[in-house]
Amino acid sequence: MRSSVIVYGAAYSVYVRIVRITLQEKGVAYDLVPVDVFAEHGVPADHFVRHPFGRIPSFEHDGFSLYETSAITRYVDEAFPGPALQPVELRERARMNQIIAMLDNYAYLPMVWDVYVQRVEPREGERLDEARIASGLHKVRAFIIALSDMLGGQQWLAGSRPSLADFHAVPMFDLFEKAPEGAALIAAFPQIEAWLGRMKTRPSYLMT
């Protein structure tokens, strides 16, 4: 029998992993139903019913369908028992929302597509675009400086406990670090490196 919670997507996706980490942190059982958006013949036609823009993940809970990762993770936090993953204090909560938006707007493309994919998973026969990697690293550096300022001496990105901001960040950092330049940039920010080290010990990281 299927669980009442279904995630449609592929394990390779940063955004699918954000949702899976959040479900794991919340202690919610779910089924992962495979959808490969990079399949030879394109996004499977039936997926457009669940996600009109053909992206992953999409999500279902007891007949309620949802897409857009940051909406899914907030819903998961609010709909299920378990630890609260959003700070109650107003300004910590605002910082969490800000960091999630910053990750989507300034980190995902340069970390994952400009640096990780180009350096670590270049397409067969494609010429490596060193200028794109360099430009990506430049953007990521600006992002990490801003994030490092916000982290300061704290253990977690927003507030005194891990929040949706931490879980949104870790899959991007995880891929970025697989590029040698990525690892070197992270190592240049010891507080960010220590934060990432803490995230990597969590079952939600180890099991996704």
Next chain:
Amino acid sequence: MRSSVIVYGAAYSVYVRIVRITLQEKGVAYDLVPVDVFAEHGVPADHFVRHPFGRIPSFEHDGFSLYETSAITRYVDEAFPGPALQPVELRERARMNQIIAMLDNYAYLPMVWDVYVQRVEPREGERLDEARIASGLHKVRAFIIALSDMLGGQQWLAGSRPSLADFHAVPMFDLFEKAPEGAALIAAFPQIEAWLGRMKTRPSYLMT
């Protein structure tokens, strides 16, 4: 004396207007401090202190600095008295969060940059890119179909009252409609057209 709330930005910006509409709906007084990111010599250097990525708006409230529009509007709703601008019911709230993310990810660029700017405000001497307008309209159509499905027979985008989703949407629709093709596309979706008509009667629309 300055208000305790400051918005840095320019009236021409969709995202600045989203924040101003939200403040207006909430009944919060604020100062708008001009920052022109399209100035001849680029983003003013002192703005990078408030926004390391050089975008607008940035926001201040009693010593608390914040950027990223969706984080600012949630903070404004939660920090000030006045009508609640986020639904309490879980799934309505999730739909609101989803629509805000959809507007940022699938509507802003095609509505504002591919269609409005190209058709209504083309740069001097620049050749109009009709292919870009056509491709933008195609994307906006997919977005409006999805939004129209979510609206159904409701008055407002998420829940029984206007929410942050409505205020996030209206400045994008307002510019898009200034292009003749944009107005025609909106008119093809009577429920969306009626929703936009309702939004346009609000003081928050009329005063920003």
